[in-house]
Amino acid sequence: MSEPLTFEKSRHSLGAPRLPASDRGSGPVKLPNGLGRQRPPELPRLSEPEIMRHYSRLASLNYSISENFYPLGSCTMKYNPVANEQAARLPGFAEIHPYQDADTVQGALELMWELERALCQIAGVERVTLQPAAGA
Numbered sequence: 001m002s003e004p005l006t007f008e009k010s011r012h013s014l015g016a017p018r019l020p021a022s023d024r025g026s027g028p029v030k031l032p033n034g035l036g037r038q039r040p041p042e043l044p045r046l047s048e049p050e051i052m053r054h055y056s057r058l059a060s061l062n063y064s065i066s067e068n069f070y071p072l073g074s075c076t077m078k079y080n081p082v083a084n085e086q087a088a089r090l091p092g093f094a095e096i097h098p099y100q101d102a103d104t105v106q107g108a109l110e111l112m113w114e115l116e117r118a119l120c121q122i123a124g125v126e127r128v129t130l131q132p133a134a135g136a
Helices: 048-060 082-088 102-123
Strands: none
Touching: none
16 A cells, blocks of 8 residues: 655645634744744645544554554563553653662652552562563
């Protein structure tokens, strides 16, 4: 399947959307000299449904572990629910540094301790690790 670029699908007859004036009373953003555009960006002109269909078709070209079984690569291709991915990207986890002062990560450590206790209770074991060895 070959999907044309959005620029190739663009219809110049289609007008760009116009946003209503702000009710906050703020004017245009003032940028330092030399940082603003000299002319409007050249963006493809497509309707919102056309854009949604375009990116849905592109997404369907990728293998999706959410929709298919993938038996190999157990250490890297495991199923990670979207909610877990979002939680792992929270700054309190994603921005922790190995050499960070222990006093500044107590909340994250407490959460990991509580998770370990819950997993032990569910599995009926004394201890679990949140850092299992990788490899197939």
